[in-house]
Amino acid sequence: MTRPRIDPRASRTEQRVASGENGRRRYDLSSRTASNPIGPPRRDPRQEWAASLIDRPGRRRYDRSQRPVARGGASNVEAARVGSAAEAVSTEPTVRIIEEPAFLVFAFVDAPGGRLSRFDRQVLGGARLLADAGGGGGAVVAIVAEEIDGLGAAGADRVMSLPTNGSASARAAALRAAIETHAPRHVLFAEDGDAADCARRLSVALGEPLFSNVEHLTARQVVRPNRGRRAELAAAPPRLMTLGEDRAKMHAGAPGEARPLEFETAPSDDQAILSVEIIPGDPARLALSETDFVVSAGNGVTDFEGFRELAALMKGTPGASRVVCDAGLMPRGAQVGASGTVLAADCYFALGISGAPQHLQGIAACEQVIAVNTDLHAAMIERAGLAIVQDAQLVMPALIKLLKERQS
Amino acid sequence: MKSVVLLSDARHPVSGRAVLSRLEAQAIGLGTALGGTLTGLHAGDCEDGVQESLGHGLSALDILSLPPEADPVSALTDFLKAQKADLILAGRRGEGGFDSGLLPYALAEALGLPILADAVALTPGEATDTLVVDQALAKGARRRVTVRLPALVTVHPLAPAPLPFAFGAMRRGTIRRHVAEAADASTDPVEERPYRARPKLMRTSSATASAENLHVGPEPEEAARLILDYLESNGIRRYG
Amino acid sequence: MTPAAFLPWLVVAMVAVAAVQLGRRVALWRSGRPAKVDWVAGLKALPKRYLVDVHHVVDRDKSASRMHVPVAGGLVAASGLLVLGLIPALAASQLYWAVVTLAFLIMAAGVVLVGRRRYPRAMKRLSLGRWQRFPVYLGAFALGGILTSALAAFGNPVPAIAFLTFVVAAAGGLMLAYEVATGPMRHALAGATHLVAHPRAARFEGSRETGLRPIDLEGDKLGNETPQDFAWNRLLSFDACVQCGRCEAACPAFAAGQPLSPKHLIADLAAAQAGGHARPYAGMPYPNERPVAGSAGLHARIVSPEGMIHPDTLWSCTTCRACVEECPMMIEHVDAIVDMRRFQTLELGAIPLKAEEPLGHYRGCDEPNGRALSERTDFAAGLSLPRIAETGETDILLWLGQAAYDLRGQRTLRALIQTLNAAGVEFAVLGAEERDCGDLARRLGDEATFQRLARQNIATLSAYRFRRILTADPHALHVLRNEYPAFGGDFPVIHHTAFLSELIAEKRLSPASLAARAITYHDPCYLGRYNGETEAPRSLIDALGLERREMARSGKRSMCCGGGGGAPSTDIPGDTRIPDIRMSQARETGASVVAVACPQCTAMLEGVTGERPDVKDIAELVWEAVQAGSKATASTSAARELEPA
Ligand SMILES: Cc1cc2nc3c(=O)[nH]c(=O)nc-3n(C[C@H](O)[C@H](O)[C@H](O)COP(=O)(O)OP(=O)(O)OC[C@H]3O[C@@H](n4cnc5c(N)ncnc54)[C@H](O)[C@@H]3O)c2cc1C
């Protein structure tokens, strides 16, 4: 391998957060560690072009078909190493403390399942940007419903916990009280789920306009689409805003302090709501269109008993290519692709799938792709973020074994 | 049970043509499955798109004629007060107008109704005048809320697909037109200009990321370890 | 009176019974919708239609034509002669009886041939039940007839035996007559009437007109729900079916194990008219048959789990017309299917969800993939592709079609455009003004969308001047050429294979030889069968010097790729996939390349996994050869320049 190796165990241990009383292990996966200093090393496009320059007289020709790994040469690696070492020294986490904030920016954090989602981080990142606007000195207050890790790293200076009893209107009422008390300059929500709901309740309750679905956020201006994306509206950032997904960068600078900010409200009750019950999603039975992680089998898989066991152990939703569904080895509903289901999942794990165009159409939105295939030149290997050229029949039992080990 | 589906003046994202919003078509599907009478309600000046709702399962449609830029909330409130509907269904946000998604909330406030967002399934409650609403949460989780009717419910895209369109049914459906009093729209302090598409943050990992992560012929155990570590370090799943 | 003297009366009785029985069917037909029929022309054309068109199809199965001529001929001759026997003078003539015997002998010989097709074991595609008993009745009538009339010819030496043989003949003959309403004999009269009153009579003149009539969108009921909604001559056509199973043997959906058999479908439609719950069908069931309750009748809904035909059956059809091509009775299965789909789609909205998607896109943005019309020419960035709006006229108007949105289709179109440029053809495209032709909408039964698109496209086309429309998509070709005229759009349309072979014939292109490659050509249904164009693509392949190997099914009898009729979007599950079957047929030829001439075929055949021949559009092959040709001339001219002056 040409890149510095990351020892995940080591970096994991380093990321462990000293957590107090309950003794549960907690990790701050966003923090950088010595053994995993920066995540993927930076690209140097100049270097890459130079590396792909074909050594031939006459006109310059580049061969970009090969991956840099094949041609990168030592210089590339050196550059990466040097770069990473340098950064590792400079980013010794120094918590940034804002003692007397000039103003507050509220960021509504949904954190489904108690974990910050990418979208949550983007909302916090957007709030950070607004808090640092102008002369800066603003503080980001994360509005949460339960205790959540990694808020500091995501850019929060304060954390305000507004408990919920499951009622959206009660939560909105509490937030309204908080807004009236603390008078934040901005309140930023995600344009999704409960956050979007709460934003609208507040807008109506406060009688204040909501600038929804912001697609472009800077300190001076926010822009949102209008009239079905035929027009857009621009304004100076108002108080209430919801942010579109993938529209603001996550916070990457020094971590905030995430100091608790106490706020007491009398819980209100919604007379019309008679009962509330949360039904957790079961990945095994989830619709493909809804799941966040799909474990998928193609023509290269022969042991489907094993495959189903693996998908269950991995807590993924089982999927398949059309060939497999046609053969009746998996149900039709499991088909991923143009004529099956188009996924919205974060991660796609493809076992023995070649990656035909019709299939790839179905996974276009997946951020993380893992491929196991015997063919180095399969399109799926090309598409994957982690590509393993190996027999799926060997990898599956090894995975099952490892998963069982880790579970016990 | 008497239900009303609010229909917005939606535009097709590609052609800009007036169409029925898919979400509202899904709302019709949910309402139809509940049974009882279901009608559509639109306040505005354009009938082309909303009349499609008649082909997706509505038998009748009320249209409150309003000038294009008028604020529909007061007209809708007046009409709905007279209707005494048990359930008002709506999409999440309009697609084609001001698109802020505030209308259902403003309406709920004006009518004094509870509002529940993001429904994917509706079933009648055990007690009369109650409704069980399944709200979509992240990762396939659901929040099952029992609410006392009347109520306003907005629909989530994960609700079942709309009933297929039937041209003949659209032609036969009833459209009732009403004159409505136009309230002045609040003037926006914001600047409107032609839309400019802005790139979203990249989601797919770049080709270079795969370059460092290409492993040719690793031992199966090593491959398994690599996969689980990748999943854990990307925060997809945690094992053990 | 000798027993033989009763024979003429037997025939009279048979005719009477048959008339009564047939009257019941005629009453059913008459309850269908009215249809315009040119009786005089039909009657005049009957002999030709029967002797040429029908025989041409029947003769593909030699055992069928060999048996049908003597059986039908013998039966008609013997019966005709016997009616003459009502004249006492003739009945007294022994010579007359000898002639009658001869006619019966001919018939008997035919019956033996019929029997050989069914006993000891019937051919797989044939129906059993009534159809299996049919030769027995025929045999009884023929044998009884032979013996009775032969005895009469010899002066009736043993009346007792003659009486016995007459009873046998009478039993067989009366059974034949009795079965006219529901049994095999129905085909004779219904078939003949069908030939006269054929709903797509122009097909006998080689016309490619469509059998799909535009429906009045303001009408009370859109599409066909019950047997009564069919035109009367369509109802009649279902009765003409002889359950020979040729259509079934040719049907790609049947072969792939999807729940469709055109033969079963036609039998169901015939049975649906009469009502009742039984399905007196003794052929092979629909593959993976979906259960139906089977309620029937002139006013009963045909397509429904409660009715005669399950919706999945209807949505399995690729509209490839292989069944139509094979049917000796000239039945138009596809039109019936589309008429029933229209009701499902337009009135019930009962269409498979996956197929509703493209229809929704059509309604939203005139394009089944939901793409913007303005993006249609995006693929051609860097190519010279003039818009007709710039000049208002051109020689050749290039219709791009859906392929312009598909990566694979774009490769073909790019090759075609480059070839046109190389040949110096004056052409242009509509650009963003080109809406989808509406083929998919029409096949899926969405006539409302189709008519809207047709009218809008015709309005656009009429605004410009051009000589011909050129397209690489046979579906667009068929719709523009044969279905737009009904809406007032008469445009000359040419397929790219025909056009390219013109260019080569005119020497405007000089392709090099691509020898040493074995090629097999897959005929697109909408080009070969629908439009009879099977020669141009072959002549192109030959002109490129390629070794052409034919698949067992080719030309007008080619097998579908599975891509037509919206079948890829309705996606009714079967045992295998149609393209897999077709590809294995291509593989059998040992060719290294399957040449295609349709973007849909390309997509379907390229979707086949495993070792297989490459799939190349003929336009790509031609462009390859043209490039090779220009390189060759360039190098020879370069060589010449090097020679000292
Ligand atoms: C109109 C149309 C629509 C379509 N829609 C879809 C769709 O929606 N979804 C879809 O999936 N397909 C669709 N297809 C089919 C698609 O074109 C491909 O045929 C299909 O996706 C291939 O599936 P596959 O990758 O599993 O099989 P293959 O292409 O056969 O690939 C198998 C892969 O497994 C690898 N392999 C073999 N053995 C092993 C082993 N032991 N270990 C690891 N790897 C191994 C091989 O190297 C190969 O890359 C469609 C096709 C058409 C024409």
Ligand code: SF4
């Ligand atoms: S058109 Fe083709 S698919 Fe349809 S019934 Fe006839 S042979 Fe079968």
Ligand code: SF4
């Ligand atoms: S429809 Fe035609 S081809 Fe099919 S069984 Fe009947 S007669 Fe034969």
